[in-house]
Amino acid sequence: xxxxxxxxxxxxxxxxxxxxxxxxxxxxxxxxxxxxxxxxxxxxxxxxxxxxxxxxxxxxxxxxxxxxxxxxxxxxxxxxxxxxxxxxxxxxxxxxxxxxxxxxxxxxxxxxxxxxxxxxxxxxxxxxxxxxxxxxxxxxxxxxxxxxxxxxxxxxxxxxxxxxxxxxxxxxxxxxxxxxxxxxxxxxxxxxxxxxxxxxxxxxxxxxxxxxxxxxxxxxxxxxxxxxxxxxxxxxxxxxxxxxxxxxxxxxxxxxxxxxxxx
Numbered sequence: 001x002x003x004x005x006x007x008x009x010x011x012x013x014x015x016x017x018x019x020x021x022x023x024x025x026x027x028x029x030x031x032x033x034x035x036x037x038x039x040x041x042x043x044x045x046x047x048x049x050x051x052x053x054x055x056x057x058x059x060x061x062x063x064x065x066x067x068x069x070x071x072x073x074x075x076x077x078x079x080x081x082x083x084x085x086x087x088x089x090x091x092x093x094x095x096x097x098x099x100x101x102x103x104x105x106x107x108x109x110x111x112x113x114x115x116x117x118x119x120x121x122x123x124x125x126x127x128x129x130x131x132x133x134x135x136x137x138x139x140x141x142x143x144x145x146x147x148x149x150x151x152x153x154x155x156x157x158x159x160x161x162x163x164x165x166x167x168x169x170x171x172x173x174x175x176x177x178x179x180x181x182x183x184x185x186x187x188x189x190x191x192x193x194x195x196x197x198x199x200x201x202x203x204x205x206x207x208x209x210x211x212x213x214x215x216x217x218x219x220x221x222x223x224x225x226x227x228x229x230x231x232x233x234x235x236x237x238x239x240x241x242x243x244x245x246x247x248x249x250x251x252x253x254x255x256x257x258x259x260x261x262x263x
Contacts, residue, residue: 005029008040008060015039023049030054132219136235146220146238153188153217153239154246159209161250163195168243170194171236174229178221185226188217 003025005015015034017025023046029036030051037057047067051074058078068088078098088108098118108128115135123143131149157164170176170191177185182200186193189211193203204211212218223235230237 005034005036006040007038008042008058009038011040023047027051130219131223133222136223137233139234141234141238149216149220150242150245152215153220153242154249156188156210156215156217157192157243157246158249160192160195161246163192164243164247164250166195167191168240168247171224171240171243172229174227174232174236176221176224176228176236177226178218178224188221 003017003019003022004013005017005026006012007014014036015025015029015032017028019025019028022041022044026036026041026044026046027049030053035055036059037055039056039059041056041064042060042062044061044064046069047065049066049069051069051071053073053075054071055075056079057075059076059080061076061079061081061084063083063085064081065085066089067085068090069086070090071094072090072092074091074094076094076096076099079096080100081104082100082102083104084101085105086109087105089106090110091114092110093113094111095115096119097115099116100120101124102120103123104121105125106129107125109126110130111134112130112132113134114131116139117135118138119136120140121144122140124141125145127145127148157167167188170185175185176187176191177183178187180186181190181193181204183190186200189203189209190200192209193200196203196208198206198208203209220235220239224233224239228236230240
């Protein structure tokens with residue numbers, strides 16, 4: 001019995017294989033350079049499948065199981081990944097322009113340099129995902145789980161509570177550049193160095209704040225470039241919300257301290 005991979009809309013045969021396992025058939029199709037544009041892979045079990053550089057443009061991968069699949073450089077332009085399980089998947093450099101990832105599980109996924117321009121990530125689980133250099137311009141991140149980044153950022157900047165307003169203003173003014181520690185516009189640590197009126201090297205040596213280029217907060221900041229404001233960038237908008245959370249915490253803690261001191 002052969003397996004046929006069909007066009008999601010016309011049911012035309014895109015690839016036929018004598019293999020009896022769907023995952024093996026799809027991997028063979030990719031290896032053979034088959035064009036799987038608009039393929040119907042609804043609910044397919046592709047756990048650990050090697051789909052490197054696969055052409056899955058506008059494919060239907062709704063509820064597909066792509067746990068730890070290798071999608072390095074894959075073209076998923078406009079693909080439907082609604083509710084798909086991408087736990088630990090490798091999406092390094094993948095093209096997810098306009099893809100639908102509504103409710104998708106991307107826990108621990110590698111999205112380094114992935115193109116998520118205009119992608120729908122509503123309610124997606126991005127906890128532990130690596131978003132280093134990902135293009136999130138125009139992406140819908142409403143309800144997405146980014147708690148690992150949020151927690152990491154807030155805990156770090158609380159080390160310098162008096163400098164948080166400076167960071168906030170830099171975000172509002174679009175004066176963040178996540179690609180560098182120095183310069184007028186800089187990454188998180190570089191911006192906090194500016195807030196302390198210290199050159200970067202001195203700020204680093206004094207260890208004013210935990211510094212780790214591979215931390216979730218700094219990798220998140222790589223998605224911000226000069227000119228990105230909360231009005232033009234979803235990343236800046238979300239970052240501002242987290243910074244405001246930190247400011248509220250500072251205000252609450254200080255207010256409680258004053259009450260306890262009887263001031």
